[in-house]
Amino acid sequence: MLQFLRYLGQRVGGAIATVFAGAIAVFLIMKAAPGDPAMFVLGDFATQQSIAAFRARHSLDQPVLTQLWLWLETVLAGNLGESVSLYAGRDIAQLIGQRMPSTAFLGIYALLLALVSSLVLGTVAALQRGRTADAAVTLFAVVGISMPDFWLGYVLVLAFALTLGWLPAYGFTPPGESLTGALVTGLLPALAIAAPLAAVFSRILRVSLLETVERDYVTAARSMGYNEAFIFINYVLRNALIPFVTIVGLQVRYLLGGVVVIERIFGVPGIGSLMVDAAFARDYAVVQACALTFLVIVLTVNLIVDLVCVLLDPRRSH
Amino acid sequence: MSTNALEVCNLRTRLRGPRGDVEVLRGIDLVLRHGEVLGLIGESGSGKTMTGLSILRLAPRIATVSADRLRAFGLNLLEIGDAEFRALRGRRMAMVFQDPVGAFNPAKTVGWHFRHALRRVADKAPEAARDWRQSAIRLLGEVGIPQGASVLRNYAHQLSGGMLQRALIAIVLACRPELIVADEPTTNLDAIVERQILSLFRDLQRKLSAAFIYITHDIAIAAQLCDRIAVIYAGQIVEEGPTDVVFGTPKHPYTQGLLGAAVALDKGDARLQEIRGDLPNPAEPPPGCLFAPRCSFARPECAQDDPGLRTVGDAHSARCVLYP
Ligand SMILES: Nc1ncnc2c1ncn2[C@@H]1O[C@H](COP(=O)(O)OP(=O)(O)OP(=O)(O)O)[C@@H](O)[C@H]1O
Ligand SMILES: [Mg+2]
Numbered sequence: 001m002l003q004f005l006r007y008l009g010q011r012v013g014g015a016i017a018t019v020f021a022g023a024i025a026v027f028l029i030m031k032a033a034p035g036d037p038a039m040f041v042l043g044d045f046a047t048q049q050s051i052a053a054f055r056a057r058h059s060l061d062q063p064v065l066t067q068l069w070l071w072l073e074t075v076l077a078g079n080l081g082e083s084v085s086l087y088a089g090r091d092i093a094q095l096i097g098q099r100m101p102s103t104a105f106l107g108i109y110a111l112l113l114a115l116v117s118s119l120v121l122g123t124v125a126a127l128q129r130g131r132t133a134d135a136a137v138t139l140f141a142v143v144g145i146s147m148p149d150f151w152l153g154y155v156l157v158l159a160f161a162l163t164l165g166w167l168p169a170y171g172f173t174p175p176g177e178s179l180t181g182a183l184v185t186g187l188l189p190a191l192a193i194a195a196p197l198a199a200v201f202s203r204i205l206r207v208s209l210l211e212t213v214e215r216d217y218v219t220a221a222r223s224m225g226y227n228e229a230f231i232f233i234n235y236v237l238r239n240a241l242i243p244f245v246t247i248v249g250l251q252v253r254y255l256l257g258g259v260v261v262i263e264r265i266f267g268v269p270g271i272g273s274l275m276v277d278a279a280f281a282r283d284y285a286v287v288q289a290c291a292l293t294f295l296v297i298v299l300t301v302n303l304i305v306d307l308v309c310v311l312l313d314p315r316r317s318h
Numbered sequence: 319m320s321t322n323a324l325e326v327c328n329l330r331t332r333l334r335g336p337r338g339d340v341e342v343l344r345g346i347d348l349v350l351r352h353g354e355v356l357g358l359i360g361e362s363g364s365g366k367t368m369t370g371l372s373i374l375r376l377a378p379r380i381a382t383v384s385a386d387r388l389r390a391f392g393l394n395l396l397e398i399g400d401a402e403f404r405a406l407r408g409r410r411m412a413m414v415f416q417d418p419v420g421a422f423n424p425a426k427t428v429g430w431h432f433r434h435a436l437r438r439v440a441d442k443a444p445e446a447a448r449d450w451r452q453s454a455i456r457l458l459g460e461v462g463i464p465q466g467a468s469v470l471r472n473y474a475h476q477l478s479g480g481m482l483q484r485a486l487i488a489i490v491l492a493c494r495p496e497l498i499v500a501d502e503p504t505t506n507l508d509a510i511v512e513r514q515i516l517s518l519f520r521d522l523q524r525k526l527s528a529a530f531i532y533i534t535h536d537i538a539i540a541a542q543l544c545d546r547i548a549v550i551y552a553g554q555i556v557e558e559g560p561t562d563v564v565f566g567t568p569k570h571p572y573t574q575g576l577l578g579a580a581v582a583l584d585k586g587d588a589r590l591q592e593i594r595g596d597l598p599n600p601a602e603p604p605p606g607c608l609f610a611p612r613c614s615f616a617r618p619e620c621a622q623d624d625p626g627l628r629t630v631g632d633a634h635s636a637r638c639v640l641y642p
Contacts, residue, residue, distance in 0.1 A: 223415075230434075313425065315473070
């Protein structure tokens with residue numbers, strides 16, 4: 001237990017250090033990009049004076065390192081600052097808090113869809129190795145991996161919304177308003193994010209299962225006369241899940257990339273679309289806050305995945 | 319008892335490979351009487367493990383197994399369906415593996431393995447299945463593990479190979495099988511533990527009066543433990559007979575070479591007759607006698623036909639043209 005707490009402490013400490021380093025990197029990248037929030041707020045015909053006044057008010061005239069320090073100070077004080085241009089004057093933490101449920105809902109929805117379908121597809125492919133079902137799953141995987149998610153998003157909209165009219169093409173009901181509404185309006189965007197992930201996951205699971213089937217302990221289990229379903233669940237799947245979960249954890253960053261794009265396409269008012277809008281408005285503080293939020297999400301998910309792996313794999317917890 | 323514990327006739331196993339099929343067992347013949355220990359000896363790659371796996375219908379997916387005769391406990395194993403065969407394993411027949419660490423599910427405790435093994439034979443020993451923990455601790459005590467309760471809580475990676483092999487033997491003991499294939503169960507253990515495990519096997523055999531196929535390439539172990547010896551070479555039995563006869567007056571040049579090699583190792587004198595060369599490539603076996611290319615007594619006719627097993631003495635046979 002003590003060992004476990006020490007391990008947890010190390011991981012959390014590492015995560016905090018990563019967030020800190022990530023915050024600085026995000027800041028510097030934003031500053032390196034061209035553009036000026038003053039132009040966005042004041043328009044193309046603003047006078048030199050009004051621009052200078054705007055820049056002074058938001059400390060944009062300071063050296064970059066001073067700006068970095070000022071920003072870090074606010075962040076360390078537990079404050080994300082205020083929006084400069086996109087929602088001028090609004091508290092950023094509040095903006096993110098408002099949009100977080102939609103993004104979290106969409107991400108978890110997509111992840112669950114991807115996990116469930118890949119568990120089914122990967123298992124079927126492994127059990128039917130070399131037969132038609134296996135080939136079909138491979139075909140799905142190849143298509144799914146090579147298809148960009150925004151394109152899949154448009155195809156889904158075209159098929160299910162515009163042609164069949166089963167689901168709305170645009171707009172999203174946040175889960176706070178109506179859970180069923182969120183499940184229905186979120187289905188197409190979640191599918192668009194989940195499909196490429198499911199393709200990757202099912203391939204990984206198939207390989208992992210086929211490798212595990214060859215292990216000596218599976219032959220040993222068969223020598224004990226256990227039935228095939230018992231062996232598959234307790235020996236094969238159980239042990240194949242360890243590498244599977246590890247790799248799934250590494251893929252979560254791509255899930256977030258998908259979330260950003262898909263939120264824009266389907267008009268989901270989440271952190272991804274906030275980030276894109278803020279980038280167009282050169283609202284540095286908002287973009288940084290969004291990026292930080294994503295970073296925290298990725299690190300939290302990685303931490304959870306790590307803990308799940310430790311639970312699944314006694315060799316790691318001892 | 320009239321029927322034999324196991325009868326194997328012309329057992330052949332082919333493996334599908336990227337470069338075509340390879341026959342790794344080329345007609346194994348074995349007879350095992352009740353309560354008898356048969357030592358299956360031969361060099362690495364000769365097909366010892368595959369013989370055990372093929373008999374228990376555990377050969378890998380890529381294998382195709384055929385036989386003219388395969389009977390155990392009076393049952394025709396060739397006619398039995400997979401489900402029925404499965405019901406025999408872990409109840410009437412069992413296997414002990416070379417690598418005890420690899421034989422345990424790494425995600426489950428040793429206790430988990432006992433619980434499920436005992437549940438599987440619950441009809442034979444209902445009270446043992448009901449209080450599986452108590453029975454497991456008692457079984458572990460019988461194989462020389464006094465601290466059973468703590469071993470049950472451990473995972474395989476936390477225990478030594480010797481400890482795990484004992485635990486595995488205790489599990490097999492719980493199943494009370496009539497036929498046991500033990501595949502080099504002491505190869506990965508150090509000398510002291512090896513001796514302990516061997517004496518355990520002797521106890522086990524006495525307690526269960528089970529028939530054993532004991533696979534090994536260690537002639538000293540085979541001599542101590544086995545009633546009869548079958549020597550396997552390139553997927554064929556080349557000599558078979560009572561232990562003292564086979565080791566006292568070996569007839570097949572391969573057995574003679576094998577014993578010579580064993581003597582050479584013991585005396586540290588590598589000049590004593592040993593076997594030159596390697597096992598034939600299973601994909602391109604030589605014509606006639608498979609051992610002929612390595613045999614110092616080879617004659618021209620050896621490359622013509624497989625000599626077949628010939629009687630060379632009382633219950634003693636060898637596959638060699640030297641004996642008419
Ligand atoms: N899963 C497999 N795939 C391909 N070939 C195999 C497989 N298992 C065994 N073989 C081949 O079958 C032949 C017999 O192997 P087997 O394992 O029975 O030998 P063995 O006598 O048990 O050797 P050892 O003393 O090393 O355990 C060898 O040529 C081996 O390469
Ligand atoms: Mg072997």
